[in-house]
Amino acid sequence: MPINNTLINDKSFLSDGKIELPDRISSSRTFEYQAPNIKGIKKVLLMYPNQRWLKEDMTTTWNPTPYSLCQLASMIRGQVEVRILDAHFDEMSREEFKKYLKQFKPDLVGISQLSTEYKAILDMAADDTKEVSKDIVTISGGVHVTVEFKDVMKNPNIDFACHGEGEYVLPEFISHLNGKAGFPEKGMISRGPKGGLNIGARAVVDDLNELPDPSFDLVDFKKYMMTTQRYGIDSPDRLPFVRYATSRGCPIGCTFCQVEFISGKKVRTISPENVVRQLKQLKEKYGIRSYHFEDDNAFFYRRRTKELLRLMIDEKLDLTWKATGVFLPTLDEEVYQLMRDSGGKMLNIAIESGTERILKKVIKKGINLETAPQAIALAQKYGLYIATNFIIGLPTETWDEVRQTINYAENCGSDYSKFYLATPLTGTEMYNFAMEQGAVDNLNITVDQRYSVMKGTDWEAKDLNVLRVYEWDRINFSDPFKRKKTADMMGLTLDQLEELRRGTRNALMLDSTHYSQNE
Ligand code: B12
Numbered sequence: 029m030p031i032n033n034t035l036i037n038d039k040s041f042l043s044d045g046k047i048e049l050p051d052r053i054s055s056s057r058t059f060e061y062q063a064p065n066i067k068g069i070k071k072v073l074l075m076y077p078n079q080r081w082l083k084e085d086m087t088t089t090w091n092p093t094p095y096s097l098c099q100l101a102s103m104i105r106g107q108v109e110v111r112i113l114d115a116h117f118d119e120m121s122r123e124e125f126k127k128y129l130k131q132f133k134p135d136l137v138g139i140s141q142l143s144t145e146y147k148a149i150l151d152m153a154a155d156d157t158k159e160v161s162k163d164i165v166t167i168s169g170g171v172h173v174t175v176e177f178k179d180v181m182k183n184p185n186i187d188f189a190c191h192g193e194g195e196y197v198l199p200e201f202i203s204h205l206n207g208k209a210g211f212p213e214k215g216m217i218s219r220g221p222k223g224g225l226n227i228g229a230r231a232v233v234d235d236l237n238e239l240p241d242p243s244f245d246l247v248d249f250k251k252y253m254m255t256t257q258r259y260g261i262d263s264p265d266r267l268p269f270v271r272y273a274t275s276r277g278c279p280i281g282c283t284f285c286q287v288e289f290i291s292g293k294k295v296r297t298i299s300p301e302n303v304v305r306q307l308k309q310l311k312e313k314y315g316i317r318s319y320h321f322e323d324d325n326a327f328f329y330r331r332r333t334k335e336l337l338r339l340m341i342d343e344k345l346d347l348t349w350k351a352t353g354v355f356l357p358t359l360d361e362e363v364y365q366l367m368r369d370s371g372g373k374m375l376n377i378a379i380e381s382g383t384e385r386i387l388k389k390v391i392k393k394g395i396n397l398e399t400a401p402q403a404i405a406l407a408q409k410y411g412l413y414i415a416t417n418f419i420i421g422l423p424t425e426t427w428d429e430v431r432q433t434i435n436y437a438e439n440c441g442s443d444y445s446k447f448y449l450a451t452p453l454t455g456t457e458m459y460n461f462a463m464e465q466g467a468v469d470n471l472n473i474t475v476d477q478r479y480s481v482m483k484g485t486d487w488e489a490k491d492l493n494v495l496r497v498y499e500w501d502r503i504n505f506s507d508p509f510k511r512k513k514t515a516d517m518m519g520l521t522l523d524q525l526e527e528l529r530r531g532t533r534n535a536l537m538l539d540s541t542h543y544s545q546n547e
């Protein structure tokens with residue numbers, strides 16, 4: 029039903045809530061959009077669909093922690109009754125999900141979708157919700173929705189999409205549906221009355237320190253802290269553990285990366301004091317013993333990194349920690365020392381390629397291949413394990429260059445190497461370059477990590493799929509010394525490591541029908 033949305037600048041809803049939001053909400057748009065029959069929003073369900081709805085025996089997936097949903101819940105819990113449902117973690121079937129909806133009877137369901145790889149489950153959750161009641165308003169959000177909202181909105185069972193960070197958008201939107209505020213100026217995608225999309229600019233939270241702490245009390249947080257998400261080098265070495273991002277954004281601008289369109293180029297940080305306060309609270313309340321930095325570029329500002337690590341030491345947090353997404357040029361010897369003293373165990377560094385040409389011309393990332401091995405050795409001197417990420421199968425990359433990268437990975441001194449297949453994601457410079465070069469073999473571009481969608485002048489996607497799995501196995505596991513080290517990094521026994529290795533090879537085993545299905 030088209031709704032005539034007139035300008036309302038009433039922010040009175042804020043005073044009903046327990047949380048004081050900063051005065052940054054400006055509702056000023058007047059336009060028409062399509063919406064279901066809205067009778068007022070009192071009950072809200074924020075949810076993750078179950079990734080096993082795609083494939084029952086999914087073994088390669090993760091258990092994302094619903095901290096974003098807990099964060100969003102903090103913003104609206106004074107306004108409405110809010111519940112969080114993690115259908116993935118709870119291994120809920122679609123039937124059970126529908127039953128849950130019938131019992132809770134939400135007025136609005138917010139569905140979060142992290143990665144494009146699992147996009148079909150977003151549709152399933154929306155379809156199930158509308159099957160239970162056409163009157164439930166559905167809004168989707170999350171990384172996949174932010175970068176693919178045009179595709180997402182093709183499903184008529186998804187009424188709205190959140191474009192970007194939802195903290196200030198969601199309370200304002202709910203308030204709008206309750207007739208107390210205008211339509212959010214930023215961060216919302218809606219359908220126009222005659223089709224087409226009304227596209228609000230991506231919403232960004234300027235100051236992360238203004239946000240209330242996530243409402244972990246709305247989920248069985250202890251269960252998440254006691255469950256490693258899947259074994260790998262970034263598995264926690266001690267439980268209970270927590271994963272969390274202490275900053276958002278990254279200015280590096282690698283051509284394959286979508287972060288610019290998700291969290292933006294500006295790095296926004298939570299202050300060291302605020303991070304340490306939250307960690308202390310989690311330790312006191314839930315007894316956490318280890319921590320994982322999930323930031324896009326966790327240690328970008330060297331001064332802040334040092335302040336944060338010093339504070340972790342001074343406050344005697346006694347936590348061990350690991351970090352992904354680490355950009356090597358921002359580290360130095362003092363940082364490594366502070367990392368060790370504050371409980372640092374492992375850094376996952378993205379070198380991306382072992383060839384200068386690919387790094388400079390194709391990826392455009394400032395990594396010095398000559399000095400990287402010295403930096404790795406220096407970090408290891410301070411007891412830090414170093415894992416390295418590489419990408420193969422980039423547009424214009426030759427088979428010899430792929431081989432060079434694998435050779436570099438093997439000899440750069442890192443303790444563990446991972447190889448990813450290049451994927452030209454929507455909006456990225458690499459997407460345009462790959463198209464220009466005719467380097468895309470399969471236009472059905474998802475993030476399915478098992479299959480390359482590219483083709484080279486002297487290789488085919490199938491070659492890379494096989495090469496990647498076997499080189500990963502050879503480089504990381506081919507002798508007893510490496511196996512022992514990898515087992516230690518993952519906190520596994522050697523038998524468990526063998527099981528994981530076999531399981532991963534099986535899970536990554538290629539489905540011979542894949543290409544014919546996509547042809
Ligand atoms: C941490 C992280 C993970 C963690 C999971 C995080 C968690 N919740 O536990 C782990 C390690 C498990 C992970 C796994 C994967 N990840 Co990851 N991950 C990230 C990373 C670095 C940060 C995500 C994050 O926590 N951001 C901070 C939180 C607060 O933001 P958020 O979750 O997006 O939520 C905000 C908004 O999106 C919005 N929102 C979210 N949900 C909703 C719902 C509603 C209703 C509303 C209104 C708003 C809303 O509001 C929130 C608050 O601002 C991103 C990069 C990035 N910048 O996003 C990559 C990223 C999302 N991952 C990526 C990928 C590819 C994967 C994997 C597929 C890798 C793999 N092959 O295994 C898996 C898939 C996991 C899965 N099953 O979906 C890609 C996705 C690209 C794409 N288009 O799909 C990214 C962008 C990295 C990259 N540079 O390419 N990941």
Ligand code: SF4
Nearest residue numbers: 278280281282285287
């Ligand atoms: S350094 Fe990492 S987060 Fe930053 S642009 Fe490159 S890949 Fe993306």
